[in-house]
Amino acid sequence: MTGTNLTARTILYTAATELERAGYHSVRVAGSERLFDLVAWSRKNVLFVTIKRTRNGGISQFSEEVGEIASFLSKNPLPGMVQFWIFTSNTWLIYQILPGGALLLKGGIHESL
Template structure:
């Protein structure tokens, strides 16, 4: 088992923990051809989440995931929002997957 696989598994569990703390119910997706790693929902939202790890916070490392998912968003084949969460040594970056690509989601500062 590669260290990348271990890092990705840890990232998925970090995401699950965060989503639970925000009141979401979560279902983990498995299988080689899956589109999402997690499906999360609460009373207001459904989220399809792609969880990735990288050495840098650059979204270009996830180009294949964005190009695979964007057409589904365009054709409205996924319910709710679609996001990519990228875990990296500096923390986590969130991106919203849109019909034309991905855009960073800025976190509100408290």
């Protein structure tokens, strides 16, 4: 999530809280050129999470970012799942990012983790 305005930080904290409720610990990734906003882990899984916010729409608004992450994954496999979270209309859309693109995960945050 580029920028550190109040809304961006609030969404990051909201995502971290959701991860904590699902049994994960998380840390925020710093730096303007980062691919991921949070790295989260539990006893079973590791997640690399990118967080975005939009008033309306879905992942198509973020095709450049998704392409960049997918390209990175094709060259650098990570030990866990890469997710792209979009906060829109007071709900989360959660996508798994794979080397070939994005896959919408059904069932909400807790079921996708």
